[in-house]
Amino acid sequence: MNTSSSADALLSQADSVFKSHDFNSALDEYKQVVKQARNEFNRSVEVEGLSQVARMYLTLGDKAEGRQWLEQAGERATDSDPMGWSRYLGVKGRFEWQDNNLQAARKTFDEMYNYCHANALYGRAVDAAHMIAIIAETPEEQIAWGQKGIEVAEASGGEAWLGPLWNNMAGTYWDIQQYDSALVCYKKAREYHWRFSGENAKLLADYHVGMTYRYLGQYDEARKWLRPVLAWAERLENHEVIGQACEDLGECDIAEGNIKEGVPLLQRARKEYQKAGYDKTRLEIWEYINKRLIELKQ
Helix, strand or coil: CCCCCCHHHHHHHHHHHHHCCCHHHHHHHHHHHHHHHHHHCCHHHHHHHHHHHHHHHHHCCCHHHHHHHHHHHHHHCCCCCHHHHHHHHHHHHHHHHHCCCHHHHHHHHHHHHHHHHHCCCHHHHHHHHHHHHHHCCCHHHHHHHHHHHHHHHHHHCCHHHHHHHHHHHHHHHHHCCCHHHHHHHHHHHHHHHHHHCCHHHHHHHHHHHHHHHHHCCCHHHHHHHHHHHHHHHHHHCCHHHHHHHHHHHHHHHHHCCCHHHHHHHHHHHHHHHHHCCHHHHCHHHHHHHHHHHHHCCC
């Protein structure tokens, strides 16, 4: 961190660290942003820095500490400052979302979307639409807001957003068992993840395509995706994705009547899920794989 840099330059640098998902380092850098912004009496950047410190604490699991920084941001924020105000709204809405106060979060993100759109902050408008799509109450509303976010991202050159946006829309179609539509969206998400995202997102993008082919009953096509995913996850020692790929490959075999081939894959999936901590953190998946093996008398 170059403390001789301007607050604006430090904010850009901190944002880059944040985008790399190094949240502990980003937290330190955003605190330096706040300090430098106060030295310069740069209220707008101060609000952005305060908001992002709050968001880092929220992301790192310290909501109480984060809330104190968010309160400071709220005291300094004003809607006459587009950059500070929009950043503050985005973090405020995330705290409300994590508090399970979905009505308040929806109101905040609605305000953020309209404000950012009016002030030509299109990347932040996409962020707001993305969050509304996540918290919307009905699949129809989730899809509508997802599409709205996609349209704004495409029109404003925000292509890096398109992987997550298409992925969320795929998840909505998946939840309502419209697997054909989910597959189209997962393939679109994969296209953008492979252009803009890191290795883990690329791995998951490929996995979701294979998983969806399995649910469509296209087992040979599913294997074409899932076998390379399994090998890739093994190289990364990603126990979560190893387990997911093994479970889907096993179910492909079982669906075709190859019980002897499928069951060992499900047994391996169970072991990998346990290594990934699913027996404590993802109980619905852990309980299902055990129930499935009991059904198969294993």
